Amino acid sequence: MSASFNSIETSDNTNHWKTLKTFGSYLWPENRWDLRLRVLLALFFLVLAKVLNIYVPFLLKQTIDIFSQTISPLTLPLSLIIAYGVARLGVALFGELRDFIFAKVGQNAQRVIALNTFKHLHSLSLQFHLSRQTGGLSRVIERGTRGIQFVLNFMTFNILPTLLEIVLVTGAVIYHFGFLYGLIIFSTITIYIFLTISVTEWRLKFRKSMNSAETSANTKAIDSLLNFETVKYFGNEEHEYYRFDLSLAKYEKAAVTSQMSLSVLNITQAAVISLGLIAVMWMAGQGVINKVFTVGDFVLINTFLIQLYLPLNFLGFVYREIKNSLVDMDKMFELIQVHSDVADDPNAQDLMVTKGVVEFKDVQFGYSQNRQILKGVNFKIGAGQTLAIVGSSGAGKSTIARLLFRFYDVTDGQITIDGQDIRHVTQKSLRQNIGVVPQDTVLFNDSIGYNIFYGKPDATEEQMHKASHMAKIHDFIASLPQGYDTPVGERGLKLSGGEKQRVAIARTILKNPPILIFDEATSALDSHKEKEIQASLQEISTSRSTLVIAHRLSTVVNANEIIVLQDGQVAERGTHSQLLKKRGLYASMWFKQQEEQSHSVESAPET
Numbered sequence: 001m002s003a004s005f006n007s008i009e010t011s012d013n014t015n016h017w018k019t020l021k022t023f024g025s026y027l028w029p030e031n032r033w034d035l036r037l038r039v040l041l042a043l044f045f046l047v048l049a050k051v052l053n054i055y056v057p058f059l060l061k062q063t064i065d066i067f068s069q070t071i072s073p074l075t076l077p078l079s080l081i082i083a084y085g086v087a088r089l090g091v092a093l094f095g096e097l098r099d100f101i102f103a104k105v106g107q108n109a110q111r112v113i114a115l116n117t118f119k120h121l122h123s124l125s126l127q128f129h130l131s132r133q134t135g136g137l138s139r140v141i142e143r144g145t146r147g148i149q150f151v152l153n154f155m156t157f158n159i160l161p162t163l164l165e166i167v168l169v170t171g172a173v174i175y176h177f178g179f180l181y182g183l184i185i186f187s188t189i190t191i192y193i194f195l196t197i198s199v200t201e202w203r204l205k206f207r208k209s210m211n212s213a214e215t216s217a218n219t220k221a222i223d224s225l226l227n228f229e230t231v232k233y234f235g236n237e238e239h240e241y242y243r244f245d246l247s248l249a250k251y252e253k254a255a256v257t258s259q260m261s262l263s264v265l266n267i268t269q270a271a272v273i274s275l276g277l278i279a280v281m282w283m284a285g286q287g288v289i290n291k292v293f294t295v296g297d298f299v300l301i302n303t304f305l306i307q308l309y310l311p312l313n314f315l316g317f318v319y320r321e322i323k324n325s326l327v328d329m330d331k332m333f334e335l336i337q338v339h340s341d342v343a344d345d346p347n348a349q350d351l352m353v354t355k356g357v358v359e360f361k362d363v364q365f366g367y368s369q370n371r372q373i374l375k376g377v378n379f380k381i382g383a384g385q386t387l388a389i390v391g392s393s394g395a396g397k398s399t400i401a402r403l404l405f406r407f408y409d410v411t412d413g414q415i416t417i418d419g420q421d422i423r424h425v426t427q428k429s430l431r432q433n434i435g436v437v438p439q440d441t442v443l444f445n446d447s448i449g450y451n452i453f454y455g456k457p458d459a460t461e462e463q464m465h466k467a468s469h470m471a472k473i474h475d476f477i478a479s480l481p482q483g484y485d486t487p488v489g490e491r492g493l494k495l496s497g498g499e500k501q502r503v504a505i506a507r508t509i510l511k512n513p514p515i516l517i518f519d520e521a522t523s524a525l526d527s528h529k530e531k532e533i534q535a536s537l538q539e540i541s542t543s544r545s546t547l548v549i550a551h552r553l554s555t556v557v558n559a560n561e562i563i564v565l566q567d568g569q570v571a572e573r574g575t576h577s578q579l580l581k582k583r584g585l586y587a588s589m590w591f592k593q594q595e596e597q598s599h600s601v602e603s604a605p606e607t
């Protein structure tokens, strides 16, 4: 509650209208004639209930009139009394029918909005998600959905019906009593609404300070208890009590003021209604004396006014909550309006992979404008060939993989697959054709089997097992008590780094795309396991264009071409033996790693 009050400051009425309009379109959805029919039916029952609701006081009036006719002998107007009861039941019945019929419309709107938001979030770029906290996003959706629910309930079941009732009652009063009476009733309610909203606006600041005082008292108490030991070390209990009480006193004061302002609101409301009542009853009383009206009429006008203002009793609360809800809904709808930095070209075609030739032409890129990561990178992966990228940490190797997958667009230059610029093909088709084993694998909090199937959800069990065989993880999984049903824990943290990597390899093998990217795919494995897996990887990459990123150079010696990335540019290129002959960067990296390895082999027996 406290957080949503803070948001009131940022509220903006033009936004609210936009939000309500967007929301309205979900309640009157195109191509859903069943739902539109429901809206119409619900409206019909709404009107029916309200008309009947206005008819009820008339029945009461007629009954009273019969009682007050002293000339004829008194007989009990049983049929009128029963009609009165039945009419009351009818009001309730039609009201419930309206809610029941409308429920599907409201629920459908909520579902579609939540789904659209979710879809939209998935269509936004990686950049957007990296710069946002996921928790924050889900909170926006959660609040927005709650806001929708509230607005829906109160707009449709409270505010709209009441507005309709005001109109109907005014009409009935004008018809039965005359224009002046209608005017008084209408003005009373208008003034009532106006004052309620004004006083509620004025009260908001008291509610807000009450909420912030409460938060501050809570924080103090928690902080103090967390520091229990420190408080004891310094014997500062009295100081803590004092600080806590200071916050409590603030809360006390704010709560009292808030209650006072609530009383002001209630008194204002009652005063307006009473004045209205006095005015109409005085006039109607005159009418009774002058024999223009009956006693029943006198009761009738009273009943009308009281019946009208009952649902308005909570108007202050409803107004405040709807305002909060609208702010939350604004935020959610704003999210839907964020455009993706990486969007499909309007004329985008599906990528057609024939040979799988990947080409980077003078590619320049930076995550931000003031820091260039790639400064003109050129390379070509021929059909079925393997290109390896090596280079120091932070050189931009993973960035190249992300660009090929089109998580980002290049700032200059071009990336093509079989001659098609990847900016001009659909992202879906592009990504279908590329399999990535990323540097850091994160798994879904589900079973190992689920995570491998993720590569190709419609694969058979057999295909899945074959993929995990190739990724050298099948034996491990089979040795687990729960086998493929073993849960992997949040983000896959119950698996070791090497196991996670092999699950990632297995699911990419299962996906079976024509282009592969291995970004340090075996970095977390010991060299024995790595050798084993290397054979499998070589097997699956023979017929595919493959981009391998590696630190351990021993894993790339067989690549058709190796490029050394340095300072955002290709510093050296060639095959393993060519590069060794060059005695440059690659050669020195190679010898250094060889040396380290022989050291670790030498020192191995000692440990």
Ligand SMILES: Nc1ncnc2c1ncn2[C@@H]1O[C@H](COP(=O)(O)OP(=O)(O)OP(=O)(O)O)[C@@H](O)[C@H]1O
Binding pocket: 130, 367, 368, 373, 392, 393, 394, 395, 396, 397, 398, 399, 400, 439
């Ligand atoms: N989303 C991002 N926003 C801003 N800068 C980024 C982003 N991702 C990476 N960088 C920066 O870009 C540079 C290149 O990163 P990249 O991940 O491509 O390095 P790498 O060569 O793969 O390194 P490593 O071998 O450590 O994986 C790094 O300096 C990194 O800090």
Ligand SMILES: [Mg+2]
Binding pocket: 397, 398, 399, 439, 519
């Ligand atoms: Mg990397």
